[in-house]
Every structure is written in C-alpha cells, then in structure tokens.
Amino acid sequence: MKRIVLGVSAGIAAYKSVLLLRLLREAGHHVDVIPTANVARFVGNATFEALSGNPVTSEVFDAVDTVNHVRLGQQADLVLVVPATADLLAKAASGLADDLLTGTLLATRAPVVMAPAMHTEMWQHPATEANVAMLRSRGVHIIEPAVGRLTGQDSGPGRLPEPEQILEQIQVHLGEAVLAGRKVLVTAGGTREPLDPVRYLGNRSSGRQGVALARAARDAGAEVTLIATHLEVPAPHGVQLIQASSALDLHEAVFAHAPGQDVLIMNAAVADFRPASIESAKIKKRDGHSAPLIELVRNPDILADVVTARDTDPLLPRLIVGFAAETGDGEGSVLDYGRAKLATKGCEMLVVNEVGAAKTFGAETNEATILFADGKAAVNAAGSKIEVARIVINQLANAI
Template sequence: MNIVLGVSGGIAAYKACELLRRFSESGHDVRVVPTASALHFVGAATWSALSGQPVSTEVWESVHEVPHVRIGQQADLLVVAPATADLLARAAHGLADDLLTNTLLTARCPVVFAPAMHTEMWEHPATRENVAVLRRRGAIVIEPAVGRLTGADTGKGRFPDPEAVFELCARVLARGADRVGADLAGRHVLVSAGGTREPLDPVRFLGNLSTGRQGYALASVAAARGARVTLVAAHTELPDPAGVDLVRVGTAAEMRAAVLAAAPDADAVVMAAAVADFRPADYVPVKIKKVDRADPEPVALVRNPDILAEVSRDRAAPGQVVVGFAAETDDVLANGRKKIARKGCDLLVVNQVGGGLAFGSPDNQAVVLADDGAETEVPYGPKAALADLLWDLVAERLARSRPLTGDGRSEQR
C-alpha cells in the first residue's frame, strides 16, 4: 500500500518516526510530506533516510512530476501525525499553501488526523468546529490522549501512543477506501468494556474474568470507521486505544453513572462490559482477618442496577440503538432470546463462555439476536471481526432511525 505520512510542526513530530517505522516494517511504501515548521523538530534527512523517499515541503520542487497532485492521487491512506491546531484549521478551510495541504485536497483515499496540542488549543471553539467539519466530510480525527504535554503541563492533547495509531490505521486500510467513513462518520457511539469489581474489603472484591478485549475491539473499530467514541472501561490491562474518549470506572455503580452521563449524546450504546450482577451488602473498611479454626461469616449480596435494561427503557433520544452482550454457559440461544425480551435492547450479542471461550481470548464466536427475531451468526474469529459485523448492523439501523442531516448531525425521529 502507498501511505502518505503528513507531519505538521509540533513537538510530537519525533513520535511520527516510530509510526513511519511501523508502516515500513509492515511492507508499506511511505512518502513523508512535512510542513516547513515540522522540519524545525525533525530534519528532512531523517525522514528521507527512514522512508527511502525524497522529502519536500514545497510544490515548486520536481514540478515536472506535479507532486502536489500526484502524491495524493496515488495514496491508499493519508495520515497526518501530529496534526496541529493550525494544520487542522487549514485542512478544514481547504487552504493549499504548501505540499501537505495540496496533497490533502487531491487525496481520494481515507484520511486520518492524529492531533497533538495543548489542552487549551484542543478545547478552543475554533478547533472543535474545525474538527467537526473534517469529521462531517468523512475524515477520521482521532481523539488526543490525556497526559504530560510540553513542559510541566498535563491534560488532553497528548499525541496518542504510536502503536495505537498504527493499529487504527491498519484497520482503516483493511476495511478499504470505499467503506471507511461512510457509515459511522458523524456518529457518537458509547461502548462499555471490562469487568467491574465490587469491593468486599480494602484487598478483596467480587469480580469476573472479563479482560475488556471485545469492548476495546468495538471501540477501536468504531474509531477506524469514523465515529466519535466514548469508551467506559472497567478493569482491564489493555493499552488505551487511539481515537477514543476514555472514562475509567471500577464498580457497577460507577459504570452506571458514567454510561448515563454519556448516553444522552450517543447515537448508539453498546454494553459489552461484564457488569457484576451482585455486590457485597456491606463493605468492611479494614481487611477481614482469618480466625483459626473458625469458618468465615457468610457474605450477603445485593443486586446491582441493570444498566442495559435502564438504558433500553429510558432512551436518551428517539432512534438511539442499544446493544447488549450476554455471556452464557448453557442453553445459549434460549437464554439469549429470553434476555433480549427482558432487557428491551435492539440487538443482543450472545456467546458461550467458560472452558477458555471468549474471556481472555483474542477470538470470539457469537450469534447476534435482533428485537425483530432476526439472527446473525458470527463465525469463530478475531474479536475485531465481530466488532465490524456488529457495527454493520448498528449502522443499518441508524440509517433508518437517525439519518444524518446535511451538516452531518443526527436527525432524531
């Protein structure tokens, strides 16, 4: 594949070297197109040596090859990393005052922007509107990470982990130019992931075996398809996926609060988390001691709130699509059909767990039940493949229930 790596003038430009290495080692041909400002951070010689391609910032070099048109026309993917506030503004307004912005106008392939800037710049209304414009046009603008910025500042605006950006771009390439950004661009999706933990005392908890892999795959695939993603994550040891707003929680009560806070603005809510059904009735503030030759006191349990049923019942907006997950050990489909009727969701992903199935595995197998009785089998394979199929089903429903208006926003019916 031919990849164009645009680099704008931010301190995170050095991290693009790692992204370039990953693209090259994966067998892609990479052409680096920096801005003049970017060369203050990483020189042209470095980009040329790492890519094996000539590097230029101007349209006036090698004019006989018409690079300002040819580079974009031949690209299978255009990635701008880092994308500064200035670059996002120029791209949103269609300016073409250097080789990179000309390439952005001529490219007909998927375009990914990986922003990096100070928090104040990212949150400025002008930047937010420029990002919205680019997303409405089908570009994928991934959410920056939260962390240490230039100097002593900390906040949202940090360049995401290069490996996470690479994985997102790999999903974009695998999906194909004709399918990227067509169905989830302009959409806000809410995904829950991981297993909640209900504390018994300061060192013990009631939990489950969920690793969060399926929920993280759903979030990553949605971001690669152009959606704005809010990921509410309980316990997991997975690295933060690029391009999502991450909200960390611990207990079922915390997950409920985070989901209900984000749901009103979401086109779709996908509850992939393994939420504990019960929690200890009483929390002991000190470690419970083992008494010699004495049996432990029974642990009384109380029910946790049913978040999926609550979100399904109290739809935040007309046409919102709600998806649940059901992990079953026996009578999988029979239990799943009862559960979708009881929960009131639109789609329910039913899979068998136990014996090494689903939990902790990179692969999954499931059946997606619909509220109209339809059933879609998902053959055994990577969890990202299940995510792609599920988003296909969600996108079809959103196209009917919440079509996008001319400005790229959801029309509520």
C-alpha cells in the same frame, strides 16, 4: 474519487501493499505509489506502475520540474504508509526528509495513516513506542498491528493487518465511513465489587472485546466514548475515556454519558451481585474462627434500566446493543438463553457469547451470534476480536 499517496517502506509485508493498491484502484481512487529505495528488494516498481497506472519513483530528483516531493503531498487527499517500518516511523517522527516519501510526509497537509509492521521486539521497543506516540500527537492515525505469524517462526504483535482490514479503517478518511457523524457510547471490562479495602468480587473479563468495539466504531467514523472498568489492555487512541469501577459506578457513568448518544453498546461484564456491606478494614483470617459469611444483594440491571428510561427520555440512545455471556445447561442452549434475554432486556441487538475458562474471556479470538429484536436472521461473527467488532459495527450501522 480521491487522490491517494500510497507510501511503501521496505519490509517483507510490502507485498500486501500491492493488494491494497488493487483494492484502492477498484474503488475508483487515483493512487500515486512512493516506495522507499529498498522496497525494490521485495516488490519491483513495475508492479506498482502496472496496478496504479502512474509512474513510480523513490527519488527526489526525478521529475524535478514538477517539484515532486511537494506536489504529491499538496495534491493528496490522503497519505498512506503501508507497511511502515520502524525506520520509517523514526524518520517521520524526527522530521527527516531524505527521500521522496519522507519529503512528501513533511509537505502534505492531508490526513496521514500509517500501518506499522515489524517484529514484536521492534514494535515494543521504547524507541518505537516513543516515535508512535509522537506521530499520534501530531494527528497521524496509526493502525495497530495485528497479532499473528511474522517472518520465520516468530509470532506476536507486529503483523500487518490484511489489506481489506486496512481499507475498512481508512473509510473515515475517504468520506465513506458508515458511522460518520454518529456518537457511540461503549462500555468495556469487568466490574469489581469491593468486600473490604483489599478484596473484591470480580470476573474474568479482560475488556479486549469492548476495546475492539470502540476501535471499530472510531474507525467507522463515529465519535466514541468508552466507559472502562478495569481493562487488561490499553484503551484505543482517539476516544473519550471514562473510568468506572463497580456496577454502581458504571450505572452512574452510563446515565451521565448516554444522553445525546446515537448508540449504546453495553459490552462490560457487570457483576449481578455485590456484598451487602463493605468492611472498613481487611477481613482477617483468625485461628479458631470460621470463615465469614458474605451476604450478597442484586446490582441494578444497567441495560434494562436504560431501555426503560428511554421511554420517557428522548435524549437516550435509540439503538442499544447488549452482550450476553452465556453457558448452556440441561434446560437450554446458549442461544436459547440469549433469545430469552433479548426478549426481556428490550434492546435492539444482542450479541451472545458462549463463555468458559478457555472461551472468550481473556482470549484474542471470539465467536458470537448477533440476535435482532426485529426478527432479522441471526448473524454469526468469528475471528479476532477486532474482526468480530467490525461485524457488529457494520450490523448496527445498517440498523440506524
């Protein structure tokens, strides 16, 4: 059992803190709830008291004899703030302590986790971004808001994640992380194969799924290294970031960083081919001349190369997860090609996506099937890319 302080700031998402409180209590934890004064406009103290089994107040001058604003922070194993409004983030970043919750945040030396929730414009305001960066620099773990329906007709980033998702992300702080003590190497993004100083051959990958996998592995307690090739989204905080560009760059980076890792997740979209030669000057379009012919050569198969190399190198990961972006045709379905690729690659798990102009690449959601080399029944994963990532991470945690 852990002693948890659950801070609740005044936003419409406060109702989800009630559901999180129930989950924490069902898991056997002692929970002290500290709402800010205006939370009562959304959820009453009686609800928090009934579910926590403890008295609830937002006042510094209640229970003065126990020095409440210091005692609660000192005794806590973990301090959560769910939801964390823009106002609360600003106060915490500035070190203000004008109520019981902000005083507790200053007094505690326990891990602090905040789950912001607000309208998109507020979340993306430079002041909020600066406050979040400041809190992160002090070691506060910020749970990224979800993308979805907000108050009224608005939709976008700023939605509080579901309580079950928040609980998953705090497992590492509760000593229940499924990948605690493990090292995970993730590749993400799409490679670019240069034609000349200006142009390249590339693909539609945004890197969103790979970044989500790095986040999910980090939240599961792993020490994560992310090799990024041209991401359209920022890399998650709390991971080691390595940059790569082409397939050859990625091949070199993987073999440089894979030794000593427990798991390798090969999510990057790697070009199968590259130009046989790279022009030193921009290829010109000239009147009266035909279009240039570009000769292609095969790129190395990074996934297959690592699987082969570990037969003689005990430092390479024992668990390797591949990704296959497939389209069906007259000769086979997406899963047919996926199963064939699993057999030829030799990895332990293969996550198969059906891709297309409007599927997977660049989208916020994903649908995938996880195949296992040991014959275990396939697992379907669908939802937002972070939800799919968590399913993949839980499956590989069971396989280690």
